[in-house]
Amino acid sequence: MTELFGLPLETMREMYRRMVLIRHFEDQLYALFLQGMVPGTLHQYQGQEAVAVGVCTTLRPDDVIFSTHRPVGHFLARGSTARGIAAEIMGKADGCAGGKGGQMHLTDISMGAMPSNAVVGANIPIATGAALGFQLLGQDRVAVSFFGDGASNTGAFHEGVNLAAVKDAPVIFVCENNQYGASTAISSMIRIVDIADRAAAYGISGCVVDGMDVLAVYHAASEAVEKARRGGGPTLLECKTYRYSGHSRGDPGGYRSRDELEQWRQRDPIPQMRTLLTKEFGMAEADVKSIEQACQSEVKDSIEFALNSPEPAIEETYLNVFAEDK
Amino acid sequence: MSTREMTMVEALRDGLRVAMHSDPGVFLIGEDLGIPGGFGGGFTVTLGLAEEFGHSRVMDTPISEIAIIGAAVGAALIGMRPVAEMQYGDFVFCGMDQVVNQAAKMHYMSNGQVSVPMVLRLPVGASARGAQHSQSTEAWFMHTPGLKVVCPSNPYDAKGLLIAAIRDNNPVIFLEHKLLYGGKGGRKESSSAAHVAGVPDGDYEVPLGTVSVKREGSDLTILANMLMLHRVMEAADVLASRSILAEVIDMRCLVPLDMQVLITSAQKTGRVLIVEEDNLTGGWGADVAARLNEVAFFYLDAPITRVAAPDTPAPSAPALEHEYVPSVERVIEAAVRMMAG
Numbered sequence: 001m002t003e004l005f006g007l008p009l010e011t012m013r014e015m016y017r018r019m020v021l022i023r024h025f026e027d028q029l030y031a032l033f034l035q036g037m038v039p040g041t042l043h044q045y046q047g048q049e050a051v052a053v054g055v056c057t058t059l060r061p062d063d064v065i066f067s068t069h070r071p072v073g074h075f076l077a078r079g080s081t082a083r084g085i086a087a088e089i090m091g092k093a094d095g096c097a098g099g100k101g102g103q104m105h106l107t108d109i110s111m112g113a114m115p116s117n118a119v120v121g122a123n124i125p126i127a128t129g130a131a132l133g134f135q136l137l138g139q140d141r142v143a144v145s146f147f148g149d150g151a152s153n154t155g156a157f158h159e160g161v162n163l164a165a166v167k168d169a170p171v172i173f174v175c176e177n178n179q180y181g182a183s184t185a186i187s188s189m190i191r192i193v194d195i196a197d198r199a200a201a202y203g204i205s206g207c208v209v210d211g212m213d214v215l216a217v218y219h220a221a222s223e224a225v226e227k228a229r230r231g232g233g234p235t236l237l238e239c240k241t242y243r244y245s246g247h248s249r250g251d252p253g254g255y256r257s258r259d260e261l262e263q264w265r266q267r268d269p270i271p272q273m274r275t276l277l278t279k280e281f282g283m284a285e286a287d288v289k290s291i292e293q294a295c296q297s298e299v300k301d302s303i304e305f306a307l308n309s310p311e312p313a314i315e316e317t318y319l320n321v322f323a324e325d326k
Numbered sequence: 327m328s329t330r331e332m333t334m335v336e337a338l339r340d341g342l343r344v345a346m347h348s349d350p351g352v353f354l355i356g357e358d359l360g361i362p363g364g365f366g367g368g369f370t371v372t373l374g375l376a377e378e379f380g381h382s383r384v385m386d387t388p389i390s391e392i393a394i395i396g397a398a399v400g401a402a403l404i405g406m407r408p409v410a411e412m413q414y415g416d417f418v419f420c421g422m423d424q425v426v427n428q429a430a431k432m433h434y435m436s437n438g439q440v441s442v443p444m445v446l447r448l449p450v451g452a453s454a455r456g457a458q459h460s461q462s463t464e465a466w467f468m469h470t471p472g473l474k475v476v477c478p479s480n481p482y483d484a485k486g487l488l489i490a491a492i493r494d495n496n497p498v499i500f501l502e503h504k505l506l507y508g509g510k511g512g513r514k515e516s517s518s519a520a521h522v523a524g525v526p527d528g529d530y531e532v533p534l535g536t537v538s539v540k541r542e543g544s545d546l547t548i549l550a551n552m553l554m555l556h557r558v559m560e561a562a563d564v565l566a567s568r569s570i571l572a573e574v575i576d577m578r579c580l581v582p583l584d585m586q587v588l589i590t591s592a593q594k595t596g597r598v599l600i601v602e603e604d605n606l607t608g609g610w611g612a613d614v615a616a617r618l619n620e621v622a623f624f625y626l627d628a629p630i631t632r633v634a635a636p637d638t639p640a641p642s643a644p645a646l647e648h649e650y651v652p653s654v655e656r657v658i659e660a661a662v663r664m665m666a667g
Binding site: 064066097098099100101105107108109114115117119122124125126127128129130131132133134135136137143155156158159160162163166167319320321322323324325 | 353382383385387388390391392393395396397398399400401402403404405406408423424427428432433434435436437438439440441442443471472474494495496
């Protein structure tokens with residue numbers, strides 16, 4: 001079999017590889033953090049891999065994404081190197097932002113990954129502006145804004161989504177509803193069950209997507225992206241998902257039950273996809289294992305690379321405050 | 327290049343027109359900019375531009391300051407050159423995250439991978455509208471690394487600085503004093519100090535990072551911007567009649583700031599008086615005074631002195647506002663006191 005659910009095997013393999021890469025990268029980074037080797041803070045993506053990979057697989061190289069304080073998944077899904085990300089998080093010279101960004105502020109313009117944004121909701125109007133730019137230039141590129149459930153309660157969400165709606169901006173709003181804004185359950189902060197319902201208030205399409213199913217995300221995102229490219233305006237995708245980690249470093253997650261976590265883990269996107277590849281596609285176990293081993297090697301290599309990378313030169317502190325004159 | 331008499335509004339409009347003609351990436355975004363039958367932005371600066379350039383490039387938005395500034399940031403990130411307008415400078419605080427955390431930091435945080443070439447136009451200054459429509463906001467932005475801050479006092483500078491700001495590769499905060507607009511028709515301010523000036527028709531730039539010596543003198547240096555520059559020039563005439571020769575410097579660009587011109591003048595006159603419409607505490611004058619003190623202290627014959635608005639919100643009643651905004655008389659008094667000291 002070479003195609004399943006309208007997708008070629010090669011695409012499915014690559015989606016699986018990227019999800020495994022994200023999971024393994026984040027797990028190894030956490031191990032490093034526990035050894036006291038990661039400066040600052042960590043916001044991790046384990047559990048949400050299907051969202052980043054499902055969405056980014058639908059994009060062209062000339063599209064752009066706007067990520068959050070939890071950016072590793074989006075960047076690896078977009079094709080950024082694990083080396084550049086690891087070194088950035090470790091505060092090293094070879095980081096994708098030279099060590100000046102840090103864990104929450106990754107940038108990889110070569111992959112269309114704009115500076116990730118650590119102010120909740122702030123990237124929503126910014127992604128809208130990029131989309132308006134594409135529209136003004138007569139290009140069929142799209143912008144994607146990733147944000148969490150908590151961001152849907154900010155003023156930036158309201159203003160950004162509404163502006164995109166009235167201008168038919170080619171932007172896709174991907175709400176990753178991982179159920180909690182830091183320690184606060186989203187169910188206690190909104191009166192509705194589905195954030196996607198808010199789309200109706202702006203006169204745009206909105207839909208709820210199973211964020212633990214990478215194919216469901218892929219298909220919903222494909223539809224939204226194609227619609228935006230055709231001039232059909234923005235879509236709000238609410239991907240229901242879960243973060244296995246705490247909100248950030250030092251958060252043991254005491255506000256949620258072990259049962260709840262276990263229930264979500266039952267629906268983990270990675271084993272689901274693995275089963276699909278082996279059972280439906282008939283991929284050999286050894287073939288799948290080789291993907292997983294390659295991911296492990298890549299992560300190991302990236303961490304060694306980051307550890308061996310030099311500290312940024314001190315004079316870097318003073319560079320890039322202002323862009324050069326034309 | 328032929329020259330025409332223009333008010334500041336006309337000069338700014340002409341600057342936008344020149345920049346839009348020369349670069350298709352330049353577009354305007356804000357409230358009420360191009361609505362047919364509307365008023366061309368808060369103070370008529372964009373009047374007629376939608377008819378000339380189309381409603382895509384003169385983009386009207388909802389009343390959404392976060393979205394206006396945020397969208398400008400996003401468009402700039404993909405290489406456009408947006409010019410965003412706040413209807414009143416005071417409203418920028420609704421979108422301050424987009425200015426301070428987003429526009430200002432993107433170039434640095436990305437290690438130079440992206441830049442944010444945008445202009446944010448802010449009508450500022452007291453004009454009998456009360457505390458939420460009167461502030462001079464330059465110090466808020468001067469404090470934020472990554473932003474350039476421009477504040478012209480006359481039509482020639484306004485046009486040339488605006489064109490330069492649009493072509494600059496950084497976010498530029500562009501302040502326009504309401505009493506200097508001199509707008510035609512119904513929006514002309516009753517207490518306007520505006521005048522027309524000869525402004526070249528075509529394309530020219532006044533470089534950012536420059537101040538301008540408006541009057542030479544040997545007894546004291548007076549630094550001022552926007553409306554205050556005009557009050558200071560008036561005061562300088564009176565002072566000259568009393569044999570006090572003031573050197574007046576127009577602080578038309580606060581970031582980057584050409585400190586050398588200020589230092590040279592302070593060395594020459596030995597006295598520096600700073601006049602600003604902002605509140606006294608933490609205004610731009612406080613920082614300039616501190617910097618001059620560090621490098622020119624031994625040339626000074628008197629303490630650096632500030633004349634500014636008091637530390638109160640701007641009152642609305644004309645009688646009270648008159649007390650709030652530094653007057654020609656206060657400038658003269660301060661200068662005379664410094665000379666006596």
